[in-house]
Amino acid sequence: MTRLQRSILFAGSLLLAMSVRAQGDALRGATLVQQGDGNGGAACLSCHGSDGAGNDSLMAPRLAGLDATYLRSQLLAYQQGRRQGALMLPNVQKLTPQQIADVAAYYAGQHARAAKAPAATREQLTLGERLATRGDRERYIVACSTCHGPGNRGVGSDFPALAGQHAAYLQQQIHEWQNGNRHNDPDQLMLAIAGRLNEAEIQAVALYLAGLPPKE
Amino acid sequence: MRASRLLVLMLLSACWPALAQQGVPVKLPPYEPGQYVHVAPELDALMSDASINAELKKVILRGRDIFMNTQQFRGKYVFNGMDCKSCHLGEGALNWGGPVWPAVTTLPDFRGKNQHVNSLEERIAGCFAFSMNGKPPEYGSDDMLALVAYHQWLATGAKVYERNIGGRGFSSLGSKMPEGTSYQRGEQTFREHCALCHGVDGAGRQQDGKIIFPALWGDDSFNWGAGLARVETAAAFIHDNMPLGKPGSLTVQQAWDLALFVNSHERPQDPRYTGDAKATRKLYQNFHNGTLYGTEVNGHVLGQHDNTGSKPFLKPDVLRDRSFE
Numbered sequence: 134m135t136r137l138q139r140s141i142l143f144a145g146s147l148l149l150a151m152s153v154r155a156q157g158d159a160l161r162g163a164t165l166v167q168q169g170d171g172n173g174g175a176a177c178l179s180c181h182g183s184d185g186a187g188n189d190s191l192m193a194p195r196l197a198g199l200d201a202t203y204l205r206s207q208l209l210a211y212q213q214g215r216r217q218g219a220l221m222l223p224n225v226q227k228l229t230p231q232q233i234a235d236v237a238a239y240y241a242g243q244h245a246r247a248a249k250a251p252a253a254t255r256e257q258l259t260l261g262e263r264l265a266t267r268g269d270r271e272r273y274i275v276a277c278s279t280c281h282g283p284g285n286r287g288v289g290s291d292f293p294a295l296a297g298q299h300a301a302y303l304q305q306q307i308h309e310w311q312n313g314n315r316h317n318d319p320d321q322l323m324l325a326i327a328g329r330l331n332e333a334e335i336q337a338v339a340l341y342l343a344g345l346p347p348k349e
Numbered sequence: 350m351r352a353s354r355l356l357v358l359m360l361l362s363a364c365w366p367a368l369a370q371q372g373v374p375v376k377l378p379p380y381e382p383g384q385y386v387h388v389a390p391e392l393d394a395l396m397s398d399a400s401i402n403a404e405l406k407k408v409i410l411r412g413r414d415i416f417m418n419t420q421q422f423r424g425k426y427v428f429n430g431m432d433c434k435s436c437h438l439g440e441g442a443l444n445w446g447g448p449v450w451p452a453v454t455t456l457p458d459f460r461g462k463n464q465h466v467n468s469l470e471e472r473i474a475g476c477f478a479f480s481m482n483g484k485p486p487e488y489g490s491d492d493m494l495a496l497v498a499y500h501q502w503l504a505t506g507a508k509v510y511e512r513n514i515g516g517r518g519f520s521s522l523g524s525k526m527p528e529g530t531s532y533q534r535g536e537q538t539f540r541e542h543c544a545l546c547h548g549v550d551g552a553g554r555q556q557d558g559k560i561i562f563p564a565l566w567g568d569d570s571f572n573w574g575a576g577l578a579r580v581e582t583a584a585a586f587i588h589d590n591m592p593l594g595k596p597g598s599l600t601v602q603q604a605w606d607l608a609l610f611v612n613s614h615e616r617p618q619d620p621r622y623t624g625d626a627k628a629t630r631k632l633y634q635n636f637h638n639g640t641l642y643g644t645e646v647n648g649h650v651l652g653q654h655d656n657t658g659s660k661p662f663l664k665p666d667v668l669r670d671r672s673f674e
Contacts, residue, residue, distance in 0.1 A: 154548045160551075218650025267392065270439040275594045278548070288556045291545060313371045319545050321373050325594040349557075 157201060157231075164238025165232055174224040177236060183242040189251070189299040191220075198245025199348060202290035204237035206317070215317035217309070229284035245347040247297040254342035259339025264334055265295075274329050277338065280322070283347060285342055291319060297347030360524035376597025377445050377453050377589060380515035387507040387514070389442035389450055395502065399532055405498065412499025412631055415492060416441055419481065420560055426492070428660035429482040429617065430553055430560045430569035436480060436577060438590055442503050445589040445596065450504035451517050461635050465671040469497055479574040482617045482658050484665040494668025519576075520587040524639065535610025539602050542592055551614060566614035568658040573619035573651075579639030583608035613646045620668060626652035 166177040167251075181187050187196030194195045196204060210216040211225045228236070248297055253261070261267075268276035278285050287294030295303065310317035310327035320323060330338070382387055395401065395409060415422070419432040452472045460467045462475070473496055474485035486492040514519030536642065540549065547553055547561040553564035564570040576582050588604035589596050599607070619642065623629045627650065630643030637643065642652040657663055 186650065263393075267440070269390070269444055271388065273594060273596065279593065282561055283559055288554065288561050311370050311372075313369065316371075320542055320592055320595070322592060322594060324371055325373035349379045 157205070157234030157236070157238025157241075159235070159238040159242050161232075162235035162237070165228075165236050166167070166239055170223070170228055170232060172227040174227055177224075177240075180220070181240070186246060187248070187299050187302070189248065189258050189301050192299070192302050192305050194275075194302040195245065195248055195298055195347075196240035196241035198294055199241060200287060200290045201234075201237045201241035203287075204240055204295050205233050206290070208233045208237065210315075210317035217314040245294070245297065247346055249300045250340060250344035251300055253337075253344070257337040257349050258344070260334065261337035261339070264338040265341055266331075267268040269329075272329055274326055276335075277342070284343060286347065286349065294347060295342045296345035298343060300339040300343035303342055304335050307339070308337045362483065373595050375595075377516075378521045378597075381543055383554040384513050384515035385508055385511045386444070386516065387448075387450065387504070388444075389448065389503040389507075390505050392440075401497055406497045406575070408495050408504045411491075412495035412497070413440070415496055417498055422483075422492075422631050424659075425484070426486055427483045429571065429658055430555075430559070430564050431481050431571060432490065432563075433481075434475065435563040436571075436586070441500075445519075445521065446504070447519060447586070448516065449500050450507055450565070451502060452507050452512050453469070453501050454507045454666045455506035455512060455514075460624065463668075463670070469500065471498070473500070474506075474665075478620055478668050480571040481568075482572040482575075482660050483669050484660075484662075494536060498640075516669075519582045519589070521589055522585045522604065523642075526584070526609070527602060528603045530602070530609050532606075532610050532613055534603075535606035535608075537669060538599070538607055539610055542599065542603075543607065546593075551611065565611050566616050568656070570618040571614050573640065573642045574621060574633075574636070577644065578612055578616065579636070579637050580605070580608045580612050580641065583612055613651070614650065617656070617660065618654065618656055618663060619652060620664040626650055626654075 163183075165174075166181075166183060169176045180191050181196050184196060187195035189194045192263065200310065206215060208225050209230075211218060211221050212228070212300075225233075244271035255277070265277040268274045268279070277295060280288065281295050282288040282292065285295040287296075306315060307327045307330060310324050311330075316324065363477060393414070395406060401409075407490040416433040416437075419427050419434075428522040429557060433449075434440060436447050437443075437449050438449075439447040440468075441447075452469055456469045456472055457466050459465065460472075467475075470488050470493055473493065476489070477483045478486035485495070540545075543565075545621050547574070548562075549567050550567070551569055553560060571577055576587060584604045584607070588599060591607075592598065619629060619633075621629060621633055623632065626643035626644075629652070630637040630640075642653060
């Protein structure tokens with residue numbers, strides 16, 4: 134896809150997002166989460182849980198407590214091919230903008246609990262903490278917390294919470310940026326960082342972030 | 350045979366995007382031949398260096414803490430939304446990102462900005478008075494000593510009085526704004542590449558009451574006497590550092606356009622204000638020749654106001670002339 138095509142798609146998605154004037158309805162969202170959209174989309178809870186806790190072994194991220202606008206823009210990104218997922222696409226491709234807003238409102242309102250972080254070595258946690266809170270100056274790896282905020286608990290609708298997110302999912306997503314499957318970050322800000330991380334660092338930072346408390 | 354070839358081809362093409370790793374290049378100006386380059390030490394080195402006295406370590410870490418979280422002194426030393434690290438990237442140690450260690454190895458020296466010989470403490474005080482729109486910690490105070498200790502530790506091993514330093518300050522684009530630099534284009538580029546973090550209104554971004562991205566103009570930003578109010582300084586800073594993680598991704602002209610746009614907005618008064626912005630501009634011409642202060646922009650003389658932001662005074666006492674006569 135050319136840059137222009139991407140820009141047009143992006144502009145289109147912005148317009149689409151803005152056209153959903155009504156706030157998402159968490160109650161209607163709950164029905165979708167439990168029953169699917171009746172249009173081929175499976176119930177979200179089968180992977181993400183009705184409480185939005187997600188499932189590390191399925192690489193299904195925790196959605197509970199994430200920013201509603203962020204969740205909404207991610208679902209749109211799947212529909213538009215700016216995020217890819219063989220599992221996600223068939224389940225979201227027929228959701229209407231209103232249904233997307235409803236599901237997002239539901240999961241955003243769920244209580245965020247810490248993910249069960251897989252075992253990590255002390256070296257991994259030290260390296261992970263270093264990358265997450267200080268970065269790597271000489272390699273131009275900006276610390277996660279610079280944009281994702283204090284404690285990596287997220288900033289607004291553009292910089293999602295990473296604290297307490299499943300490690301396998303975090304790793305997978307950094308790889309998705311590296312291999313070009315995910316390109317819905319504003320101004321390639323995340324691609325810039327993801328492209329500079331090596332495997333050991335990706336693993337370490339994911340393990341460290343997964344172990345952080347999602348709330349202060 | 351044909352079908353299997355086709356299959357291989359299809360598989361290859363399916364794998365192709367996954368094989369090509371994506372990324373964003375880091376484009377920094379090259380060091381010039383003969384330039385001195387210092388790589389400041391990392392925090393890990395401080396922690397593991399048994400030769401550094403434990404009490405000194407504590408003081409250096411205290412200085413680092415003030416540097417990274419200057420907002421803890423909001424209303425005391427700082428009256429805007431800036432931390433030292435807002436302008437001095439990479440914990441004050443990043444070349445091209447305003448590394449602070451050269452202040453240690455080049456001062457005391459004569460400084461054009463205030464026309465006298467400055468100490469390191471006085472240089473740091475300048476940052477507080479202008480960039481933080483504040484009141485510097487007292488000379489010789491614990492907080493000032495801690496800041497000096499952090500600066501000096503960053504200069505560990507660096508050559509004293511070496512002046513030809515690679516990656517120093519923000520001056521890689523020279524001082525001549527290209528003709529045709531455009532406010533309108535700057536505004537457009539700002540919306541595309543800057544507003545996400547700094548806000549369409551330039552007011553920066555906060556989360557849970559904490560500053561995440563600093564304000565670029567307005568009451569929460571640096572005042573008219575700060576180095577970054579100079580268009581040339583801001584242009585170089587932007588080009589070599591912004592958007593964060595993508596140095597050199599904007600064109601030189603985009604950086605100039607952005608610097609002109611950002612610095613065409615109002616900000617807290619220059620502490621050296623005489624009551625007349627045009628006169629103040631003239632009085633400090635060697636500094637303000639780089640700013641738009643005291644000039645008319647969009648039908649308004651920039652800096653002709655009594656607004657000192659949230660700072661309840663104009664000039665901190667510490668700003669004074671010095672003479673050895």
